[in-house]
Amino acid sequence: MGYFIGSRALPMDRPWTADNGTQYPANWLRLSSTADRDAIGVSWGADDPVYDQRFWWSPTLPKELDDKPAVDVDGKELGYTQTGLKTQWKATQNQIAGSLIAPSDWRIIKAKETSTNIPTAWKTYRAAVRTSCNTRQTEIDACSTVDELKELLFGSATITRQQTDSDGNGVVDSDGNAVMETVANPNIATAWPTEPS
Secondary structure, eight states, X not given: OEEEETTEEOOTTSOEEOTTSOEEOTTHHHHOOHHXXXXXXXEEEOOOOOOOTXXXXXXXXXXXXXXXXXXXXXSOEEEEEEXXXXXXXXXXXXXXXXXXXXXXXXXHHHHHHTXXXXXXXXXXXXXXXXXXXXXXXXXXXXXXXXXXXXXXHHOOSEEEEEOBOTXXXXXXXXXXXXXXXXXXXXXXXXXXXXXXX
Protein backbone atom coordinates (compact mmCIF):
# COMPACT_ATOMS: atom_id res chain seq x y z
CA MET A 1 0.00 0.00 0.00
CA GLY A 2 1.12 3.54 -0.58
CA TYR A 3 0.21 7.01 -1.74
CA PHE A 4 -0.40 7.73 -5.42
CA ILE A 5 -1.04 10.79 -7.51
CA GLY A 6 -2.79 9.47 -10.59
CA SER A 7 -0.95 6.25 -11.40
CA ARG A 8 2.40 7.46 -10.05
CA ALA A 9 3.53 6.10 -6.68
CA LEU A 10 4.81 8.75 -4.29
CA PRO A 11 7.91 8.06 -2.19
CA MET A 12 7.57 8.30 1.57
CA ASP A 13 10.03 10.58 3.37
CA ARG A 14 11.41 12.02 0.14
CA PRO A 15 10.67 15.33 -1.52
CA TRP A 16 8.57 15.06 -4.67
CA THR A 17 7.16 17.25 -7.42
CA ALA A 18 3.56 17.24 -8.61
CA ASP A 19 2.72 17.24 -12.33
CA ASN A 20 2.00 21.00 -12.15
CA GLY A 21 5.54 21.68 -10.88
CA THR A 22 4.69 22.23 -7.21
CA GLN A 23 7.41 20.85 -4.98
CA TYR A 24 6.59 19.08 -1.70
CA PRO A 25 9.02 18.42 1.18
CA ALA A 26 9.99 14.94 2.38
CA ASN A 27 7.63 15.02 5.37
CA TRP A 28 4.56 16.35 3.52
CA LEU A 29 2.81 12.96 3.13
CA ARG A 30 3.24 12.20 6.84
CA LEU A 31 2.09 15.62 8.04
CA SER A 32 -0.71 16.28 5.56
CA SER A 33 -4.36 15.70 6.37
CA THR A 34 -6.75 13.66 4.28
CA ALA A 35 -8.27 16.94 3.06
CA ASP A 36 -4.81 18.23 2.02
CA ARG A 37 -4.12 15.06 0.04
CA ASP A 38 -7.60 14.98 -1.53
CA ALA A 39 -7.22 18.62 -2.64
CA ILE A 40 -4.32 17.78 -4.94
CA GLY A 41 -5.45 14.29 -5.97
CA VAL A 42 -3.24 12.15 -3.73
CA SER A 43 -4.90 8.85 -2.85
CA TRP A 44 -4.06 5.71 -0.92
CA GLY A 45 -3.74 2.70 -3.16
CA ALA A 46 -2.67 -0.89 -3.30
CA ASP A 47 0.82 -1.88 -4.32
CA ASP A 48 1.30 -4.34 -7.13
CA PRO A 49 -0.09 -7.75 -6.22
CA VAL A 50 2.35 -10.19 -4.67
CA TYR A 51 3.01 -13.41 -6.60
CA ASP A 52 5.51 -16.26 -6.45
CA GLN A 53 8.12 -15.42 -9.07
CA ARG A 54 9.40 -18.99 -9.07
CA PHE A 55 6.16 -20.04 -10.79
CA TRP A 56 4.65 -16.90 -12.33
CA TRP A 57 5.85 -14.16 -14.73
CA SER A 58 3.17 -11.81 -13.35
CA PRO A 59 0.10 -12.18 -11.11
CA THR A 60 -1.91 -13.45 -14.09
CA LEU A 61 0.76 -15.09 -16.29
CA PRO A 62 2.10 -18.49 -15.18
CA LYS A 63 5.42 -19.78 -16.47
CA GLU A 64 5.37 -22.70 -18.91
CA LEU A 65 5.21 -26.15 -17.33
CA ASP A 66 6.88 -27.99 -20.21
CA ASP A 67 9.90 -27.24 -22.38
CA LYS A 68 8.93 -25.36 -25.54
CA PRO A 69 10.82 -23.97 -28.52
CA ALA A 70 11.68 -20.32 -27.84
CA VAL A 71 9.99 -17.88 -30.23
CA ASP A 72 10.26 -14.14 -30.88
CA VAL A 73 7.33 -11.71 -30.83
CA ASP A 74 6.39 -12.71 -34.39
CA GLY A 75 6.23 -16.41 -33.49
CA LYS A 76 9.46 -17.29 -35.30
CA GLU A 77 11.48 -20.03 -33.59
CA LEU A 78 14.79 -18.83 -32.20
CA GLY A 79 16.61 -22.17 -32.43
CA TYR A 80 16.74 -23.08 -28.76
CA THR A 81 14.41 -24.56 -26.19
CA GLN A 82 12.85 -22.55 -23.37
CA THR A 83 13.16 -24.65 -20.21
CA GLY A 84 9.85 -25.29 -18.48
CA LEU A 85 9.09 -25.46 -14.77
CA LYS A 86 8.99 -29.26 -14.72
CA THR A 87 12.54 -29.53 -16.06
CA GLN A 88 13.77 -26.86 -13.64
CA TRP A 89 12.16 -28.45 -10.58
CA LYS A 90 13.29 -31.97 -11.55
CA ALA A 91 16.86 -30.64 -11.74
CA THR A 92 16.36 -29.09 -8.30
CA GLN A 93 15.37 -32.54 -6.95
CA ASN A 94 18.67 -33.92 -8.29
CA GLN A 95 20.54 -31.13 -6.50
CA ILE A 96 18.69 -31.79 -3.25
CA ALA A 97 19.39 -35.53 -3.50
CA GLY A 98 23.07 -34.82 -4.15
CA SER A 99 23.26 -32.53 -1.12
CA LEU A 100 21.63 -35.22 1.06
CA ILE A 101 23.95 -37.98 -0.12
CA ALA A 102 27.24 -36.01 -0.26
CA PRO A 103 27.87 -35.85 3.52
CA SER A 104 27.99 -39.67 3.64
CA ASP A 105 30.30 -40.10 0.63
CA TRP A 106 33.28 -40.42 2.93
CA ARG A 107 31.72 -43.58 4.43
CA ILE A 108 31.65 -45.21 1.00
CA ILE A 109 35.22 -44.16 0.19
CA LYS A 110 36.45 -45.40 3.58
CA ALA A 111 34.75 -48.77 3.09
CA LYS A 112 36.28 -49.17 -0.39
CA GLU A 113 39.77 -48.10 0.71
CA THR A 114 39.81 -50.29 3.81
CA SER A 115 37.96 -53.21 2.22
CA THR A 116 35.28 -53.08 4.90
CA ASN A 117 31.52 -53.15 4.61
CA ILE A 118 29.40 -50.07 4.19
CA PRO A 119 27.02 -49.82 7.16
CA THR A 120 23.61 -51.15 6.13
CA ALA A 121 21.75 -48.13 7.53
CA TRP A 122 23.77 -45.82 5.28
CA LYS A 123 23.31 -48.02 2.21
CA THR A 124 19.57 -48.04 2.86
CA TYR A 125 19.46 -44.28 3.40
CA ARG A 126 21.40 -43.48 0.22
CA ALA A 127 19.15 -45.80 -1.81
CA ALA A 128 16.06 -44.20 -0.23
CA VAL A 129 17.28 -40.71 -1.22
CA ARG A 130 17.66 -41.84 -4.84
CA THR A 131 14.23 -43.50 -4.78
CA SER A 132 12.62 -40.39 -3.27
CA CYS A 133 14.27 -38.23 -5.92
CA ASN A 134 12.93 -40.42 -8.73
CA THR A 135 9.45 -40.51 -7.17
CA ARG A 136 9.40 -36.73 -6.72
CA GLN A 137 10.42 -36.25 -10.36
CA THR A 138 7.59 -38.56 -11.48
CA GLU A 139 5.17 -36.54 -9.30
CA ILE A 140 6.43 -33.32 -10.92
CA ASP A 141 5.84 -34.79 -14.38
CA ALA A 142 2.27 -35.69 -13.39
CA CYS A 143 1.34 -32.06 -12.62
CA SER A 144 -0.93 -30.47 -15.20
CA THR A 145 -1.08 -26.90 -13.82
CA VAL A 146 1.32 -24.46 -12.22
CA ASP A 147 -0.85 -24.38 -9.09
CA GLU A 148 -0.60 -28.20 -8.79
CA LEU A 149 3.18 -28.02 -9.11
CA LYS A 150 3.46 -25.31 -6.46
CA GLU A 151 1.19 -27.26 -4.08
CA LEU A 152 3.22 -30.43 -4.72
CA LEU A 153 6.50 -28.76 -3.79
CA PHE A 154 5.47 -26.20 -1.18
CA GLY A 155 2.01 -27.17 0.09
CA SER A 156 1.17 -27.54 3.76
CA ALA A 157 1.85 -30.98 5.26
CA THR A 158 -1.74 -31.18 6.53
CA ILE A 159 -5.11 -29.92 5.33
CA THR A 160 -8.44 -29.48 7.06
CA ARG A 161 -11.46 -30.89 5.28
CA GLN A 162 -14.95 -32.14 5.97
CA GLN A 163 -15.17 -35.73 7.17
CA THR A 164 -16.95 -38.13 4.85
CA ASP A 165 -18.95 -41.26 5.56
CA SER A 166 -18.50 -44.64 3.85
CA ASP A 167 -20.58 -43.44 0.87
CA GLY A 168 -18.44 -40.32 0.39
CA ASN A 169 -21.05 -37.92 1.75
CA GLY A 170 -20.03 -35.05 4.02
CA VAL A 171 -20.59 -35.65 7.74
CA VAL A 172 -22.52 -32.99 9.70
CA ASP A 173 -23.24 -32.64 13.40
CA SER A 174 -26.70 -32.40 14.98
CA ASP A 175 -26.83 -28.64 14.24
CA GLY A 176 -26.10 -29.20 10.54
CA ASN A 177 -22.50 -27.92 10.74
CA ALA A 178 -19.80 -29.74 8.81
CA VAL A 179 -17.59 -32.02 10.91
CA MET A 180 -14.01 -31.15 10.02
CA GLU A 181 -10.83 -33.21 10.27
CA THR A 182 -7.13 -32.52 9.79
CA VAL A 183 -5.41 -35.05 7.54
CA ALA A 184 -2.12 -35.43 5.69
CA ASN A 185 -2.12 -33.40 2.48
CA PRO A 186 -2.42 -35.93 -0.37
CA ASN A 187 -1.14 -33.37 -2.89
CA ILE A 188 2.40 -32.85 -1.59
CA ALA A 189 5.55 -34.54 -2.82
CA THR A 190 7.03 -37.68 -1.32
CA ALA A 191 9.10 -36.81 1.75
CA TRP A 192 12.89 -37.11 1.74
CA PRO A 193 14.19 -39.87 4.03
CA THR A 194 15.71 -39.09 7.41
CA GLU A 195 19.46 -39.59 7.75
CA PRO A 196 20.48 -42.45 10.07
CA SER A 197 21.73 -41.45 13.50
